[in-house]
Amino acid sequence: MLHACAARRKGAPFRFSGNAGEIVCPAQGGPGPETCGGEKDMGEWKRLLCGLMAVALLACALPAAHAADGTVKIGNTVLAEGENSIGGGTATLNTAAGTLALKNVVVSSGLFIRWASAFTITASGMNSIAPAQGVNAIYADAPALAIRLQQDASLTLAAQSGANAVYCPSGSLTAAGPGSLNASSLEYPALQAQGDVVLEAGLKAGLGSDSQAICSLAGGVTVDSASLAAHSKDAAVYAGGASTGGIYPGTSVVLRGSTVTLDVTQGYDAVWAAQGGIVVEDSVVEIQGRKDANGGLALYSDGDIAIRGAGTQLTAASTYGISAVQNMTVEAGTLDVSAYDGDAFQAAAMQISGGQVQAYSATGRALCTTDGTLSITGAGTRVTAVSENAKRPTVYSYGTGGIFLDAGVSAENTAGGRPFEGVDKTEGVSDAITLGANCEAVGVKVHTVPEAPATTTPGVRSWFVPADGGQAPGKVTVCRHVWGAPVWAWAGDYSAAAATFACGNDAAHTRTVQATVTSETRGGSTVYTAVATFEGKAYTDVKTMAGQQGGGTAPAQKPNPKTGI
Numbered sequence: 001m002l003h004a005c006a007a008r009r010k011g012a013p014f015r016f017s018g019n020a021g022e023i024v025c026p027a028q029g030g031p032g033p034e035t036c037g038g039e040k041d042m043g044e045w046k047r048l049l050c051g052l053m054a055v056a057l058l059a060c061a062l063p064a065a066h067a068a069d070g071t072v073k074i075g076n077t078v079l080a081e082g083e084n085s086i087g088g089g090t091a092t093l094n095t096a097a098g099t100l101a102l103k104n105v106v107v108s109s110g111l112f113i114r115w116a117s118a119f120t121i122t123a124s125g126m127n128s129i130a131p132a133q134g135v136n137a138i139y140a141d142a143p144a145l146a147i148r149l150q151q152d153a154s155l156t157l158a159a160q161s162g163a164n165a166v167y168c169p170s171g172s173l174t175a176a177g178p179g180s181l182n183a184s185s186l187e188y189p190a191l192q193a194q195g196d197v198v199l200e201a202g203l204k205a206g207l208g209s210d211s212q213a214i215c216s217l218a219g220g221v222t223v224d225s226a227s228l229a230a231h232s233k234d235a236a237v238y239a240g241g242a243s244t245g246g247i248y249p250g251t252s253v254v255l256r257g258s259t260v261t262l263d264v265t266q267g268y269d270a271v272w273a274a275q276g277g278i279v280v281e282d283s284v285v286e287i288q289g290r291k292d293a294n295g296g297l298a299l300y301s302d303g304d305i306a307i308r309g310a311g312t313q314l315t316a317a318s319t320y321g322i323s324a325v326q327n328m329t330v331e332a333g334t335l336d337v338s339a340y341d342g343d344a345f346q347a348a349a350m351q352i353s354g355g356q357v358q359a360y361s362a363t364g365r366a367l368c369t370t371d372g373t374l375s376i377t378g379a380g381t382r383v384t385a386v387s388e389n390a391k392r393p394t395v396y397s398y399g400t401g402g403i404f405l406d407a408g409v410s411a412e413n414t415a416g417g418r419p420f421e422g423v424d425k426t427e428g429v430s431d432a433i434t435l436g437a438n439c440e441a442v443g444v445k446v447h448t449v450p451e452a453p454a455t456t457t458p459g460v461r462s463w464f465v466p467a468d469g470g471q472a473p474g475k476v477t478v479c480r481h482v483w484g485a486p487v488w489a490w491a492g493d494y495s496a497a498a499a500t501f502a503c504g505n506d507a508a509h510t511r512t513v514q515a516t517v518t519s520e521t522r523g524g525s526t527v528y529t530a531v532a533t534f535e536g537k538a539y540t541d542v543k544t545m546a547g548q549q550g551g552g553t554a555p556a557q558k559p560n561p562k563t564g565i
C-alpha cells in the first residue's frame with residue numbers, strides 16, 4: 001500500500017517553463033520557452049528566429065519594458081510601467097514595488113513573469129486568464145510569487161492540456177484572500193511550485209485537475225484560515241519535501257483553521273506528504289475517495305501525522321485510510337474515517353489522547369501500529385472501531401509497547417475475529433494489552449501466550465477472552481469508569497450499610513462497597529454513621545432515628561440481593 005504511493009509519484013513534475021508560442025526577449029536570459037525544440041532543420045530555425053528577433057527587439061525597446069528586476073508579459077504584450085489597458089480591464093505594473101494589479105482583466109493568453117525578487121499580483125473585480133493549450137495561465141519565475149485577491153474579487157485560471165494554472169519553477173507560491181481563486185488544469189497540477197505553496201487569509205480556492213490540485217515539488221503545502229475545495233485524479237494535495245518555513249517549520253502539509261473538501265473519487269490519494277509530515281488543526285476536512293479497492297489514501301506521510309484542535313472535524317471515506325510511516329497523534333477533534341481496502345488508521349506508533357474517533361475498515365484493521373505502542377488515553381476520549389475481516393484484528397499493535405487502553409474504547413470485528421490483539425516483542429513483558437488503573441474491559445480478561453514458543457524470540461501475544469470462559473467475543477468495550485455519588489442501602493436495623501457507585505459512562509457499571517457503621521445516642525435519638533472507602537476516598541451517610549435508643553428495633557426489611565443488606 002505504501003509503495004503504491006511512492007510509485008504514484010509520477011506526479012509529472014512539470015518542467016514546461018514558459019508560454020509556448022510566445023516570444024522572449026533575447027536580452028532577458030534564463031530559461032526561455034522551450035518551444036525551440038531541436039528537431040527542426042537549421043534553415044527553418046534561422047528564418048523563424050529572424051522573425052522572432054525583429055519582434056523581440058522591438059519589444060525590448062519599449063520604455064520600462066525591461067526594468068532591472070525582470071519582465072512581465074500577457075501573451076506577447078510586454079507590460080509597461082504603470083497602467084496597461086488589456087483584456088477589457090487594467091494591469092498596472094509597479095516595477096519598484098514588484099507588483100502587478102489586475103482589475104477586470106479577461107484574456108486568452110498567459111501571464112508571464114520573470115522577476116529577480118519577490119513579486120505580488122493583486123486582483124480586484126473579475127479576472128480571467130484562459131490561455132491556449134500548452135501555455136500556463138500564470139508562469140512566475142521568481143523567488144516568491146504572491147497572489148492577493150481583494151474582497152469580492154475573483155481570479156479564474158483555466159489551463160488546457162500540457163500546462164499548469166500556476167507554475168512557479170524556482171520559488172514559492174502564496175495565494176491569499178479574501179477573494180476567490182479558481183484554477184483548473186489538465187495533465188499537470190493546477191498549482192505547482194518548486195517551494196512552499198500557501199493558501200491563507202480568507203482565500204476561497206476552488207481547484208480542479210486530472211493531475212494534482214496542489215503540488216509543491218520540494219517544499220510544503222499550508223492551508224491556513226482559508227477554504228479549499230479541490231478535485232483531482234492524482235493526489236489533491238502533494239508535498240514532496242519538508243517545508244522551508246511557515247507556522248510549523250519542517251512540516252510538509254498543514255491544514256489549520258480552514259475548511260478543506262477534497263474529492264478524489266476519480267483518483268488516488270487526497271493528501272500526500274513526505275518526511276515533513278501532516279498537521280490538521282482546528283479544521284473541517286472532508287475527504288471523498290473511492291469506496292472500493294481502486295483508490296488511494298486519505299492522508300499519507302513518510303513522517304508524522306498530528307491531528308489536533310477541538311475545532312477539527314475530519315471525515316474521510318477512501319480505499320486506504322490515514323497512514324503515517326512514523327508516529328500518529330490524535331489530540332482532539334471529531335474524526336470519522338472509513339477505509340474500504342486497507343487500515344483506517346495506521347502508523348508505526350500511535351497515541352490517541354483526545355477526541356471522538358470512529359474508525360471503520362472493510363477488509364483491514366480499524367487501528368493498527370506496525371512498530372510500536374498503540375495507546376488510547378484521556379477522560380473524554382471516545383474511540384469506536386469496527387472491522388469486517390476475521391483475519392485482521394480490529395485494533396492491532398505489533399512491535400514493542402503493545403496496546404495501552406485508558407479511555408472509552410469499543411472495538412468490534414463483525415466477522416468473528418478478535419476486536420483487540422497485541423504483539424509486544426519487548427523482552428520480559430507480561431502482556432501485550434494493558435489497561436489504565438480505572439479502566440475495565442467489560443466481561444473479558446486479557447489472555448496472553450508466548451509470541452513464538454518454538455524460538456528464543458522474546459515477546460507475547462495478547463487478546464481478550466471471556467472472563468467466565470465460553471465463546472470469544474466479537475465486540476469488546478473498554479470503559480474508563482467515572483464514578484458518581486454513591487447510592488446508600490441500609491439494613492433494616494441500621495446495623496449495616498453499603499454504598500453503590502454507578503459509572504457516568506454506563507450506568508450498568510457499578511461498584512458496591514460495604515460500609516463501617518457506628519452509632520451514638522444524642523438526646524432522645526440514635527445517630528447511625530456509615531463510612532465507605534472507595535478509590536481511596538471516604539464517603540459518609542448518616543441516619544438519625546428519633547425516639548430510638550440503644551439501637552432499638554426497626555421495621556423488618558428484605559435484604560437487597562445486590563448489596564446483601
Ligand SMILES: [Zn+2]
Nearest residue numbers: 479481503509
Ligand atoms: Zn464504566
